[in-house]
Amino acid sequence: MNKIGLYLRESYNELVHNVTWPSFSTLQTNTILVLIGSVIFALLIMVMDFVWKNVVDLIYGAV
Structure with a gap:
């Protein structure tokens, strides 16, 4: 059980301090691009x- 707690603490620390999150405008632009690409596909x-x-x-029909 201690290993699970350690894993959760390290995962939280990684997400909060080490991950570079995109800005909201970048997220919107990428979402629109994905939607347009999905419609075209x-x-x-x-x-x-x-x-x-x-x-x-x-x-x-010919047979």
């Missing part, structure tokens, strides 16, 4: 799914 997958569905329908 989702649209790309939607287009690929649409094209693949039409190709498969064309192949199986």
Whole structure:
């Protein structure tokens, strides 16, 4: 049990004193970039799914 307490104290100390946290404006900018990238990636997958569905329908519709 003593090891768990030591681990928690050291983890807290590391997070409070040694970690460099980003500023709020940097955090907002990075969040917006991630959201935009996620939307672009989702649209790309939607287009690929649409094209693949039409190709498969064309192949199986011809048989």
